Amino acid sequence: MSRSIFKRLVTVDEALNALKGHVKPLPLGIEEVKITETYGRILGEDIVAKIDLPPFSRAIVDGYAVRAIATSFASEVNPVKFKVVGRVYAGEGSSLEIKEKECIEIDTGAILPRGADAVVRVEDTSIDGDYAIIHSSLGKGSGVATMGSDVYNGQLVMEKGEGLTAEKIGALAGLGYGRIKVFLRPRVAIFSTGNELLEPGLELSPSKIYDVNQYSIGALVQSSGCIPIYLGVKIDNFEEIRGAIVEGLNCADAIVMSGGTSAGVSDLAYKVFEGLGSPGLIVHGIAAKPGKPTILAAIGDKPIFGLPGFPVSALTMYYLIVDPFLRSISGKKLETRKTLKSGLATRHISERGRREYLPVFLKRSEKGLVAVPILGGSGAIASLCSADGIVEIPENIELIEKDERVKVRLFPQVKVADLVMVGDPSPVSQLVLSELRRSGVRVRSEFRGLEHGLALIRSETADLLVACTPEDERALNLYDFPSKIAKIGSFKMDMVWAFYGEGALSSGSTLVLPKIGSGLRAHAEDRIRKMAKDFKVIEVWSYDAAVDQILNRRDIVALLPLRMAKKYGLGFVEAFPTSVNYLAYERLLSTRVGKRLLRIMKSEDFRSALAPI
Incomplete structure (x- = not known):
């Protein structure tokens, strides 16, 4: 073919x-359905109120209905006495009428008696026989929902094409609609x-x-x-x-x-x-x-x-x-997506002749909100999952410079990141993430290795870099970090060669190692060569994936943190100690998020949680 x-x-x-x-x-047509069947349906007609809501003036507190002007001088030191001449219950009609210096006991939701224009709360009164003693002055309308104050007769309440939510269905019920016209x-x-x-x-x-x-x-x-x-x-x-x-x-x-x-x-x-x-x-x-x-x-x-x-x-x-x-x-209304202007976090080259729709996420920076391109490609499932919106690049634009202003078409759910954390995976970072999120910090994380994270730090797309290296201060010196990057924390993590049952590391073994570009990959291979020859390698992004490999195949050996080997009951032999290093731009440390991060890393609770690692 x-x-x-x-x-x-x-x-x-x-x-x-x-x-x-x-x-x-x-639209294909309209049908009329019971109100109980309308959730999520599209309204097929304009809704114009045929009654007032509320349909009568009513009390919105339990208390006593009064004429507001009669309470003008009432106070704690100068209370005013009102004779109680009756009571009105919710759901019952009333022919009662009050005069000056009179009041009527009233329930929340009950119709307001004639002559009354306010309701004093029961907690602002005391009783003396047939009299209510009022200890505060009221304005006209206090404690009252007047007829039509929510919706008035003739008001356009909803428009054709609106999706029916729980709140809107409640409003329709309040207006007396038992059946609703909706689009097929x-x-x-x-x-x-x-x-x-x-x-x-x-x-x-x-x-x-x-x-x-x-x-x-x-x-x-x-x-x-x-x-x-x-x-x-x-x-x-x-x-x-x-x-x-x-x-x-x-x-x-x-x-x-x-x-x-x-x-x-x-x-x-x-x-x-x-x-x-x-x-x-x-x-x-x-x-x-x-x-x-x-x-x-x-x-x-x-x-x-x-x-x-x-x-x-x-x-x-x-x-x-x-x-x-x-x-x-x-029949559903077309939604005009919200947009905002933002600087683009990195330089972007677009293909001339085709309109590009570039997924981005938003993060806070010292320059305000910036849009960070998500470059996973057309097949990357996570690209749109993690995106806050799309930048539309016209056919005649080939280059957008870093910090150039762009228009972002926002998706319905936008979560602006306070911090972007990248680099090597580790159980230590999971604790850091958990503590940051629990304290209200919105964090985006992507642990795809030290070299990948370092590229994002250099482009200032990321804020915090995790570098897992052998426990040797000189190991970090092998990398070219930006000049304004500072190490803000370092934690020990013991690594082991983990296996299922009686397995062990030997020549011909299949090994599970972090991807090339991680901080531990080269050192791990150097150590292996001293112990075994002709080994095969399976690369993984995370230690969880390494555990899956062991449990599924059972004939392989994986480099794991000691904590994870113990958690899953795996056999192991000591590999080497490592340092989990955290590096950030110095400017981050003076921000609310940076100060919170430092407090977490220095806290006794955090260090206690690290003890098993």
Whole structure:
């Protein structure tokens, strides 16, 4: 089978307009449902109040209804006596009326008697026979919710297209609505394609990965006001993909598929529309990064969105193209995403001719908020999970300099980082993170080795570097740290060669070691060569992954902190002592976060927790 090429690349706006030229994005209709069935539904009509809320003036405290002017001179030293002439209970009508120097006992929620315009709290009174002694003056309306003070008759309370939340449903109930008109919910069929994909929950085998897109897209479909229908994972087979599309056309109002949209030999999605109906394929290729291999099609009045297989690409294109279209047919209001201006933390080179959507997270710095690019690539699942928003870079921009102001389109959940912590993993750092987060500091951490962390420190993207080195003061001197970096703490950590049962380190052993670039990798290999020959190496990012390797295979030896070997009941022999060093920019130490970090590291509780390490 020969490769195809992309048709003319179009912009996001051009792609949406092309689809709308064939499928009008209009709501499917309206139905009336019980109020108990409306949570999460989209309101199909404007709600105009037909009554006042509250429908009568009522007490909002337990106490005594009075004329406010009669309490003008009341005080603790000069209390005023009012004759109690009756009582009003919540839920009961009343024909009582008060006159000057009279009061009526009243419950919270009860109708305000005629003549009264305030309610004094029961705790501000005392009783003397048939009289209430009032010890404070009141203003008119005190202790009272007047008729229509919450909602007035004729007020526009909610607009068509709003999603119904618990609070809004409560308001509708208060206005007397037992049945509500809502938009019909479109059904959206979702499936993923790829020979490498497995459904979550199955055992992961070599060369396979779990399907991410079907489930993240399904959640987004719900946020767009629609019902997801999961059709599962399909292999890269023409008939299977075509069969899934036919199934989707039969059971749903729209289809979202991911994978198989590129121009490779095994990417078939763009071919399967032939013969299914018109108009068929509409767009194949978006001038965007990520998201170039996106297709839009339609069979009759049913739109089909073919998203790239890489998760970041798929979700970015969903936000830009699928979400606005599905919101239109579900009746849900389009949301204008909040934006803010921020300096870009690092220099960024963009590809000319394609609009780039760059995921970023926000962090505080001495310059204010800065946007830090997340450069995991289109396949990095964590990129959008950890992002606070996206920077849109136009087609004609090739370079954005460090600190240049950019506009960030914010995601709904934004968590601005107070501190970015990078470098080597260690149990010590887990304690530091736990204490910082417990004290209210928002920390982003990425432990991918000393050299990776050092690069982020040099670019001033990160604030705190963790360097695990052999227990020798000279070990840190091997690295070129920025001039304004200071060591703020150092803790001992004993390392061991850990194994399952009676296993031991010998020639031919398979060893689990930290990735190349970690502070301990080179030293560990030097020590091994003195003990064994012809060893094989499995690289891992974390010590938890090393433990998994031991427990799953049981014939390997891993470099672990002594604490972790004991925790999992592993056998071990001593390897070497290390230092877990913490280095930070000097400017951090004068900030609220820096001072809190130093207090934690010097505290007796923290050092006691480190004792087993």
